[in-house]
Amino acid sequence: MNMHNQINLEYALIKYFSDKATPEEETFVQQWASQSSDNTSYYHKIQRLWIQRIVL
Numbered sequence: 515m516n517m518h519n520q521i522n523l524e525y526a527l528i529k530y531f532s533d534k535a536t537p538e539e540e541t542f543v544q545q546w547a548s549q550s551s552d553n554t555s556y557y558h559k560i561q562r563l564w565i566q567r568i569v570l
Contacts, residue, residue: 527557531564 515523523546529535530543547557 527560531561 526535526539526543529539547553
């Protein structure tokens with residue numbers, strides 16, 4: 515994944531976990547996460563970090 519795509523992914527994940535994503539961004543994140551086990555693992559890692567951020 516090139517740097518531009520990585521930045522777009524990070525931005526989409528932040529919006530997704532903060533409930534500010536558009537329907538298109540939600541679909542993008544869900545499809546991306548289901549494309550590979552690496553993507554799924556990364557998705558869950560970011561999700562855990564997001565939840566920890568809220569709890570702290």
